Amino acid sequence: MSTNHSGTHPAHLQHHFSDVEQQRESAKLGMWFFLLTEVLTFGGLFCAYAIYRSWYPEMFSIAHRELNVTMGTINTVVLITSSLTMALAIRSMQLNNKGMTQIMLFLTILLAATFMVIKYFEYTHKIHVGQLPGKYYFFEGIDANNPHIFFSIYFAMTGLHGIHVLIGIGVIAWLMIRTSKNEFSSEYYTPIEMTGLFWHLVDLIWIFLFPLFYLIG
């Protein structure tokens, strides 16, 4: 549109973009390409899951009973609610309601932390009884062949997902600092929007992990 570098352009507009809208759409396209690589990263693990579940259908069915469905369900509710609060944080900033954005971002962090605390209790129990990946497995209560494979995949997938939740907590905390410095407005909230996309993807992955691990028939 204009190449006018002097004067009226907003402070958040980088000089190599012609206008705010182009800058925003470029950022979003970049973010979606990043999410594409995320889908493929987790995809490798989903593929491993599919291979071993097709090889050991009965072992998966028996081993999954060791997982705590109540904790898994609570974590699903927690993560869905955190997705809602993240979406509402973006909406509040679209309406220039910075106080509400801060509250929603804080609630998102709180829910993410709750998710990790529940995960911590699940993990410590499994580590204690020996339901561990690969050669570290020493649990004897599963009457099926090679249940260590189930727990290898369980720890790999929920572990990588958990790392994403921790990274999300860090990024959302950074958003709260930037919001408190008044760096965002209804004109410019791209970092919040991009973090929202990341956070919803973390939720999306859990939506599949939950039935695949906790709810095998």
Added chain:
Amino acid sequence: MSSESGKHYPHVLPLSTYFSVAGALLALTAITVWMSNFHFGEWNLIVAMAVAVTKAILVALIFMHLLYDNKMYLTVFLSSLIFLSVFITFTLYDTMRRGDIYDEVSQPIQKRAALYETLKKDSTHTKSSEVHH
């Protein structure tokens, strides 16, 4: 694409949209947990995945704004899913049908891993349950 002033006018969804999507997601979670109490064999997985896909579509279209945004983003996202399904489908064509041709190759997979030999109680219950596919 660009407005005259170069300003950004956000596309704001009504609060009710967000709350009804979250409500639907929670209801679908309740349904999928409840359904897991029944045993339909193969159908358990199919129903669980159908519910999960429905939830994923809601999150992607509304929370991630794919329904309202430039369809370029939806294309990028769907292309990742297309590649993922090719990846998984072709891998399973191999791994699920290996035993049909090479009987000796499929054998080691069906044996118990060596690590179980070192478990104390192991000798008392030697298992061979997972021989069938």
